[in-house]
Amino acid sequence: MNRVRLATVWLDGCSGCHMSLLDMDERLLDLADRVELVYSPLVDHKEYPEDVDLVLVEGSVSSEEDLHKIRKIRRQSKILISLGDCAVTGNVPAMRNPFKTAEVLRRVYVENVSVESPTPNQVVPALLARVRPVHEVVPVDVFVPGCPPSADTIFWTLTELLEGRRPDLTGKTRFGA
Amino acid sequence: MGRQILIDPVTRLEGHAKITLHLDDQGAVEAAQFHVTQLRGFEKFCEGRRFLEMPYLMSRICGICPVSHLIASAKACDAILAVSIPETAAQLRRVMNLAQVVQSHALSFFYLSSPDLLLGMDADPVKRHLFGVAETHPMLARDGVGLRQFGQQIIETLGGRRIHPGWVIPGGVAGPLSTENRDRILAGIPEALNRTQRTLDWFKRTIETFREEIRTFANFPSMFLGLVGAEGELETYDGRLRIVDESGSIVQDGIDPLRYAEFIGEAAEPWTYMKFPYYKPAGREHGFYRVGPLARLNIVTRCGTARADQELAEFRELRRGAILSSFHYHYARLIEILHGIEKIEELLSNPKILSKDVRAVAEANRREGIGVAEAPRGTLIHHYEIDDEGLITWANLIIATGHNNLAMNRGILQAARHYVSGNHVSEGMLNRVEAVIRTFDPCLSCSTHALGQMPFKIQIIGRDGVLVRELRRD
Ligand code: SF4
Numbered sequence: 043m044n045r046v047r048l049a050t051v052w053l054d055g056c057s058g059c060h061m062s063l064l065d066m067d068e069r070l071l072d073l074a075d076r077v078e079l080v081y082s083p084l085v086d087h088k089e090y091p092e093d094v095d096l097v098l099v100e101g102s103v104s105s106e107e108d109l110h111k112i113r114k115i116r117r118q119s120k121i122l123i124s125l126g127d128c129a130v131t132g133n134v135p136a137m138r139n140p141f142k143t144a145e146v147l148r149r150v151y152v153e154n155v156s157v158e159s160p161t162p163n164q165v166v167p168a169l170l171a172r173v174r175p176v177h178e179v180v181p182v183d184v185f186v187p188g189c190p191p192s193a194d195t196i197f198w199t200l201t202e203l204l205e206g207r208r209p210d211l212t213g214k215t216r217f218g219a
Numbered sequence: 220m221g222r223q224i225l226i227d228p229v230t231r232l233e234g235h236a237k238i239t240l241h242l243d244d245q246g247a248v249e250a251a252q253f254h255v256t257q258l259r260g261f262e263k264f265c266e267g268r269r270f271l272e273m274p275y276l277m278s279r280i281c282g283i284c285p286v287s288h289l290i291a292s293a294k295a296c297d298a299i300l301a302v303s304i305p306e307t308a309a310q311l312r313r314v315m316n317l318a319q320v321v322q323s324h325a326l327s328f329f330y331l332s333s334p335d336l337l338l339g340m341d342a343d344p345v346k347r348h349l350f351g352v353a354e355t356h357p358m359l360a361r362d363g364v365g366l367r368q369f370g371q372q373i374i375e376t377l378g379g380r381r382i383h384p385g386w387v388i389p390g391g392v393a394g395p396l397s398t399e400n401r402d403r404i405l406a407g408i409p410e411a412l413n414r415t416q417r418t419l420d421w422f423k424r425t426i427e428t429f430r431e432e433i434r435t436f437a438n439f440p441s442m443f444l445g446l447v448g449a450e451g452e453l454e455t456y457d458g459r460l461r462i463v464d465e466s467g468s469i470v471q472d473g474i475d476p477l478r479y480a481e482f483i484g485e486a487a488e489p490w491t492y493m494k495f496p497y498y499k500p501a502g503r504e505h506g507f508y509r510v511g512p513l514a515r516l517n518i519v520t521r522c523g524t525a526r527a528d529q530e531l532a533e534f535r536e537l538r539r540g541a542i543l544s545s546f547h548y549h550y551a552r553l554i555e556i557l558h559g560i561e562k563i564e565e566l567l568s569n570p571k572i573l574s575k576d577v578r579a580v581a582e583a584n585r586r587e588g589i590g591v592a593e594a595p596r597g598t599l600i601h602h603y604e605i606d607d608e609g610l611i612t613w614a615n616l617i618i619a620t621g622h623n624n625l626a627m628n629r630g631i632l633q634a635a636r637h638y639v640s641g642n643h644v645s646e647g648m649l650n651r652v653e654a655v656i657r658t659f660d661p662c663l664s665c666s667t668h669a670l671g672q673m674p675f676k677i678q679i680i681g682r683d684g685v686l687v688r689e690l691r692r693d
Binding site: 052054055056057058059060061062064065067068070071074079083084085086087088104105107133134135137138140141145146147149150151153154155156157159160161162163164165166167169189190192193 | 226227228230231232233234235237239252254255256257258259260262263264266276279280281282283285326330331344345347348349350353360361364365367368371380381382383484485486487488489490491492494499503613615650662
């Protein structure tokens with residue numbers, strides 16, 4: 043049997059949605075018979091593969107790098123799932139939107155340091171002026187709200203998708219769940 | 220400018236990071252940088268929000284150790300309320316924090332690092348993950364899943380959910396523990412102890428085969444910092460700061476954590492969003508210390524529970540003075556899991572844990588509050604100021620992983636110098652450089668709470684500025 047090629051990615055989130063995925067506990071190990079984890083913080087692939095069947099995206103789009111990543115992910119995946127409130131609405135990361143990025147950087151690297159220090163601007167990706175939910179940047183196929191969605195919700199969603207159905211999450215989860 | 224190797228992203232890591240190795244003309248590594256590429260802005264965007272909201276908001280810094288943020292934040296709020304919370308509330312918070320230490324350490328050891336330890340640093344990267352471990356060592360994989368589940372279920376039993384429970388609140392906790400729930404947690408203890416002991420016994424037998432890694436994985440003198448209890452015992456909820464040097468001698472002791480700013484300074488570098496805390500009295504150049512499981516076992520007088528103390532005695536036979544190799548963070552993590560389970564049993568066995576008196580109620584009575592606790596990865600500090608309306612005007616956060624930033628950077632340099640030569644670079648060599656970072660178990664969404672994210676990238680760039688090789692995940 044051909045296993046479904048699954049990827050999971052972190053954009054700007056707290057990793058709580060990934061932890062909820064792990065909260066499937068032993069069901070996670072059992073899933074290994076049906077899916078192949080081709081890209082994820084849990085495995086060592088450094089490049090996002092060309093032909094991903096399902097991708098779970100945690101977090102919002104907050105930096106240039108996130109933007110670059112999510113476009114590539116969209117191009118190379120069949121079904122893209124916005125996992126959790128940060129991906130679905132912007133949630134906590136978007137709370138910085140009323141402030142200018144310069145103000146945020148100033149608090150961290152000018153006000154809250156003990157010795158005069160440079161503000162990071164090499165190698166690290168620039169922050170976007172406005173944090174955005176995933177669907178504002180690329181089309182999303184399935185939305186799974188929750189902060190984080192429970193392990194049961196994630197498991198159910200995955201099972202439906204593996205069965206070839208589009209999951210209807212009405213009543214199954216909610217914002218902040 | 221020399222050549223560089225870029226590893227991007229660092230995989231099997233809790234967050235986004237890259238590593239750059241700078242090579243000289245002969246292809247030898249002369250410098251290394253660990254880049255954290257996420258920044259989130261909590262210190263700024265909490266401004267104008269009610270302080271009572273902080274635990275709930277601040278726990279969103281990190282989904283791996285939300286409980287530590289809940290606790291440090293709630294303690295800062297307790298200080299603003301100027302209340303001393305009921306004893307049972309403190310003990311219940313302590314149980315939840317220990318449960319989190321267990322689950323978070325299990326994640327680090329089993330899910331992220333055991334593939335290196337069991338399958339080997341040079342194993343096929345396609346198989347080098349938890350599922351690969353489950354195929355070859357099913358018992359160990361299931362023990363890991365089971366231990367993480369044990370910790371997460373305690374958090375759920377107490378707080379109603381596994382991730383981001385809103386149960387730890389300013390003044391105490393949201394509700395008491397029922398007898399039924401206490402018994403349910405206690406029933407899981409024997410199996411959790413067995414799983415841990417089994418893993419520890421295996422790990423101790425295996426250590427021999429990692430001599431080279433032990434010698435080169437951030438194995439150098441440094442100070443170690445963390446909280447200890449009144450008797451110098453292992454303590455994660457309260458206590459005072461102790462600092463020891465590489466010989467194990469005490470540098471500072473009994474420091475009230477509220478005075479943190481006298482001892483801990485913060486600096487930044489242009490190439491990473493993660494800041495560099497340092498021990499202020501020694502200055503930025505020399506004030507280099509480590510925190511977390513290895514540091515805690517180096518600073519404590521004892522663990523304070525029977526089995527863990529037995530293991531600690533054996534652990535200390537590794538070296539006279541402080542244990543210096545960061546490889547032993549793994550070992551220390553297993554001993555802390557053991558201690559956490561034993562301590563949870565002890566705390567729940569005291570009938571007072573069922574008291575209904577779990578919350579003190581007050582208005583804001585002070586303008587400022589500091590809350591400090593030990594997170595799985597080390598000492599965590601939340602510091603807030605409010606205005607007359609109780610709205611946050613300023614916040615400073617020093618996150619466990621941040622303290623280890625200097626050590627992680629020096630650690631990858633040490634390992635890269637040993638394993639990597641620019642003329643011949645193998646995947647296994649670079650995986651070892653990543654594995655050094657994994658020993659520290661950095662939590663990068665945490666450490667870049669300020670406003671960021673950490674992708675992992677290793678770049679090899681030649682003196683001529685030409686990129687020789689790049690490994691990245693994006
Ligand atoms: S939705 Fe909630 S749990 Fe998921 S990444 Fe965002 S803050 Fe974390």
